[in-house]
Amino acid sequence: ETNNTNKFDKLDKFIASHLGTRTEVVAKHVSGKEIPIELGLTEIQLSTEAGDNGTTTTNNEEDKTGNDRIFCLFMHDLTRRKKNECILLKRKRQIESVMEASFDPDFTICKDGKIQNANHAAEDLFGYTKNEMIGQNISMILPSIEQDGDFMETYLGKRSEQVVVKKDGHHVDVEMGVTAIDNEEANNEMLFCVIMHDLTRR
Numbered sequence: 001e002t003n004n005t006n007k008f009d010k011l012d013k014f015i016a017s018h019l020g021t022r023t024e025v026v027a028k029h030v031s032g033k034e035i036p037i038e039l040g041l042t043e044i045q046l047s048t049e050a051g052d053n054g055t056t057t058t059n060n061e062e063d064k065t066g067n068d069r070i071f072c073l074f075m076h077d078l079t080r081r082k083k084n085e086c087i088l089l090k091r092k093r094q095i096e097s098v099m100e101a102s103f104d105p106d107f108t109i110c111k112d113g114k115i116q117n118a119n120h121a122a123e124d125l126f127g128y129t130k131n132e133m134i135g136q137n138i139s140m141i142l143p144s145i146e147q148d149g150d151f152m153e154t155y156l157g158k159r160s161e162q163v164v165v166k167k168d169g170h171h172v173d174v175e176m177g178v179t180a181i182d183n184e185e186a187n188n189e190m191l192f193c194v195i196m197h198d199l200t201r202r
Contacts, residue, residue: 015071019043024078036078044070095181105174107194108181111152113137113145116191125198127167138194141165142176152192156180164196173199 018041027037096117099106105122109115118133126133126141139145141164145154155178162176174196181191 015041019071027075036082038076038078040074040076042072042074044072102195104198105196107133107138107196109138109192109194111190111192113139122196125166125172125196126164152178152180156192161199162196175199 018039020042022038022040025037025039027035029035095108099108099117099119102119103121105125106119107115107122108117115133115136115138118130120130122128122133123130128141133140142162143165144162155176157179159175159177162174163171164174165171176197177195179193179195181193
């Protein structure tokens with residue numbers, strides 16, 4: 001009887017924590033292999049009675065006492081999604097490694113010019129921290145693009161000399177190149193790599 005009580009207590013806790021939610025958990029296959037799944041739990045109201053007007057209504061009193069409660073537990077296999085996430089994460093880390101290996105300031109931006117990532121060389125040249133740059137528009141250091149219309153159409157696949165502005169207000173001449181990269185992590189939305197080479201010494 002004690003074991004049954006413990007089982008019901010665990011079941012009650014499980015229902016309370018998962019009812020009406022979606023949760024990622026690890027399930028175990030009969031072979032012993034662990035499988036990542038998305039788990040959802042909903043309650044089905046089946047206890048009904050006929051009203052005076054001929055309509056059918058749910059007997060809520062029985063639900064409140066815990067009797068005749070039926071639940072639908074559904075599971076979705078996340079194995080393929082998790083595998084793809086691992087591939088994308090590995091690819092992202094490879095791109096970041098290449099960026100950090102560059103001696104020149106390197107930015108990843110989206111089509112509207114918002115900075116997604118920046119390397120340490122960009123921090124060193126412009127005086128901003130990476131966190132200060134991420135989420136801001138590239139125009140914060142390249143004000144001339146505000147007059148250039150479509151930034152990507154103007155600069156994609158080209159090299160051009162630009163004047164950029166550092167955090168302290170000083171201007172620096174750079175050679176800028178823009179290339180496109182696939183962003184599989186966001187439904188193949190295009191991202192762009194912007195590389196700037198300091199021309200001060202030249």
